[in-house]
Amino acid sequence: MKTRATDEPGVGTMALKIDAIVKRFGPYAALAGVSLEARDGEFLALLGPSGSGKTTLLRVLAGLDRPDAGTVALAGEDFLALSMRERGVGMVFQHYALFRHMSVEANIAFGLSVRPAASRPSRAQIAARVEELLALVRIEGLGRRYPAQLSGGQRQRVALARALAPRPRLLLLDEPFGALDTKVRKQLRAELRLIHDAAGVTTILVTHDQEEAASLADRIALMNGGRIEQIGAPDALDEAPASSFVFEFMGDCNFVDCEFRAGIAYCPGFEAPCFGPQAAPGPGTALFRPSETRLSAEPGALGAPVTIAAVRGRGPTREIDCLDAKAQRYKALVAEGSADRFRPGQAVRLSAPRVVARSRSSI
Secondary structure (H helix, E strand, O other): OOOOOOOOOOOOOEEEEEEEEEEEEOOEEEEEEEEEEEEOOOEEEEEOOOOOOHHHHHHHHHOOOOOOEEEEEEOOEEHHHOOHHHHOEEEEOOOOOOOOOOOHHHHHHHHHHOOOOOOOOOHHHHHHHHHHHHHHOOOOOOOOOOHHHOOHHHHHHHHHHHHHOOOOOEEEEEOOOOOOOHHHHHHHHHHHHHHHHHHOOEEEEEEOOHHHHHHHOOEEEEEEOOEEEEEEOHHHHHHOOOOHHHHHHOOOOEEEEEEEEOOEEEEOOEEEEEOOOOOOOEEEEEEEOHHHOEEEOOOOOOOEEEEEEEEEOOOOEEEEEEEOOOOOEEEEEEEHHHHOOOOOOOEEEEEOOOEEEEEHHHO
């Protein structure tokens, strides 16, 4: 089983190299010079809002779109010079794209059975590969069924097995869990990582779901406006964001107007050091996570004056909503044992130990 790739120089062989890819649709640049590399066997997530270019990049890799400029190499080979069939790419879509008139076994075997005679495996070899994949995606015993007889989660397992059947050089996943309910989606996420590790294939996942990307990927390439804002391990994007956009996109944030001076955010009632990108001196906005938001009802406590609007949730944490005098809403996540000190209508002080800076010029 392959281990997760690291960010250490020289660790892992670079399998996929994308250099300065540009793709325009009329005057609109869906990709504006995208460059990135993926290691052999790595699981890389393309994360970003709608319109950021992530699906267009996936289509370029699959051979469905031709870029206007740039190069793509896989294991040193010019990928763009190859036809879709020659690229050896497996692809899984959000809506399964299974052949409804074929059984599960026939769907999985399709990519192998339509190969030219010279490269087509024998029937026995195809049947063995299908059985191997049915076990890998945990749908043994369902090979004789048809897609209409399967649940959404089972259909997506079939789609994944079909993509893996020809032993692709590159596996592309386009929002593969988007059509599934929350419980099934979480279950399949965990299993997909195990399947990826067992298959050892370089995998590119497109998603707009931060939790999905963080739970599956070795690294995340966060895209915005046809460009890559930052590439790194999931924790790195949160702990060392390259921009306020990265920090804001990777999770819930509270926002406080402030003044920046020498790496310090001077907010109403408190001050906090900035981490990540540094803002130009002057007015701006401080961003911080609900999990790092501090509430205090102690006399003389520092912080912005707010009133608790609601306390809700269960389990180890409680979610506390607060409002300031201008009705701006803030959220704090507080440990269950500490939440008993707070109640709706109570006046408290709100602060944060550190913030990410967003200057007015970056808005």
